[in-house]
Amino acid sequence: xxxxxxxxxxxxxxxxxxxxxxxxxxxxxxxxxxxxxxxxxxxxxxxxxxxxxxxxxxxxxxxxxxxxxxxxxxxxxxxxxxxxxxxxxxxxxxxxxxxxxxxxxxxxxxxxxxxxxxxxxxxxxxxxxxxxxxxxxxxxxxxxxxxxxxxxxxxxxxxxxxxxxxxxxxxxxxxxxxxxxxxxxxxxxxxxxxxxxxxxxxxxxxxxxxxxxxxxxxxxxxxxxxxxxxxxxxxxxxxxxxxxxxxxxxxxxxxxxx
Numbered sequence: 001x002x003x004x005x006x007x008x009x010x011x012x013x014x015x016x017x018x019x020x021x022x023x024x025x026x027x028x029x030x031x032x033x034x035x036x037x038x039x040x041x042x043x044x045x046x047x048x049x050x051x052x053x054x055x056x057x058x059x060x061x062x063x064x065x066x067x068x069x070x071x072x073x074x075x076x077x078x079x080x081x082x083x084x085x086x087x088x089x090x091x092x093x094x095x096x097x098x099x100x101x102x103x104x105x106x107x108x109x110x111x112x113x114x115x116x117x118x119x120x121x122x123x124x125x126x127x128x129x130x131x132x133x134x135x136x137x138x139x140x141x142x143x144x145x146x147x148x149x150x151x152x153x154x155x156x157x158x159x160x161x162x163x164x165x166x167x168x169x170x171x172x173x174x175x176x177x178x179x180x181x182x183x184x185x186x187x188x189x190x191x192x193x194x195x196x197x198x199x200x201x202x203x204x205x206x207x208x209x210x211x212x213x214x215x216x217x218x219x220x221x222x223x224x225x226x227x228x229x230x231x232x233x234x235x236x237x238x239x240x241x242x243x244x245x246x247x248x249x250x251x252x253x254x255x256x257x258x
Contacts, residue, residue, distance in 0.1 A: 017139070018085050024092060024140050039071050041079045045089045052090065052128035060086070087132045092140035094126040098149040108253075109246050111153035112167075116175050116242055119146065123179035130180045157253045167249055174245060178238050196231045204228045 017027070020041055047068045052060050062083055066073040080086045101114040123129060138144045150168040159167070188199075204223055213220035222228070 018081055020080050020085055020089060021139060024089060039069065039075060039079070041089070043069060044076055044079055045086070045093050048086055048090050049094050049126075053126065057087075057128040057131040060090075062086070084135065088135075088140060091129055091132060092142050094129060095122055095142050095146065097142050098146045101149065102153065106153075108154055108156040109250065112150065112171065112246065112249070113242065115146075115150050115153050116171055119172065119175045120179060120238065123176060124182075127179070127183045130176065130183055157249070159253065159256060163252065163256075167252075171242075171245060174241060178241065182234070200228060200231055 017025075023041060044065060048060050048065045051065060051068060060083070062076050062080075063073045065086070066076050080089070098115070099118055101118055102111040106114075138147050147168060150171065151164050154164045154167060157164070207219070208223055211219050211223075
């Protein structure tokens with residue numbers, strides 16, 4: 001444990017971690033007593049996650065979380081220095097540790113695919129996380145464990161460390177973006193009160209009316225093909241995109257092996 005002094009000095013390699021992030025790593029004692037008996041960092045994070053799950057990330061503020069806990073806003077700052085720090089801890093709690101996705105000896109492609117699907121499930125269980133700005137690489141135990149799991153999955157490829165990190169970031173960005181697009185579409189569909197088939201049909205009719213075939217011949221051909229006339233299975237685009245990324249990784253692996 002750390003000595004309980006200022007957050008992350010140069011003696012630890014210059015990491016300058018906020019005290020609550022150090023606590024998440026077990027590097028310092030968590031405050032055991034606060035202005036309100038029973039108030040803990042875990043309770044604060046749990047209340048913030050519950051609030052985000054029920055009302056969206058926009059509902060989370062230090063004042064609102066304090067109200068949910070029956071505490072003063074200032075008492076929370078004994079545990080969390082800023083809302084951005086609270087967001088990091090919320091992500092850590094909601095993400096959880098990665099599951100045991102693949103036994104030893106699993107091929108890299110199957111292992112990476114399992115990792116991507118598991119991460120997608122995390123986002124879909126916690127759609128509010130998609131609204132948290134990306135402020136840097138993983139900084140808490142569970143998030144680093146997900147990176148570790150991806151790197152282990154890629155080990156059989158023989159790619160160097162830089163390439164493996166780049167592939168991991170590419171996959172993570174793809175999973176996040178897919179979940180964000182689907183969440184936004186679901187919100188639009190729900191707010192309009194129409195089913196997905198009707199929304200898609202309405203879009204097709206509108207585009208046919210607005211997009212002059214002389215100017216947009218490929219769009220016109222696409223609409224005439226009927227591909228936009230029915231809603232795909234919810235995971236179809238994810239499966240397609242993930243397969244194409246893995247095809248690219250396979251080509252990279254094969255190229256490095258030559």
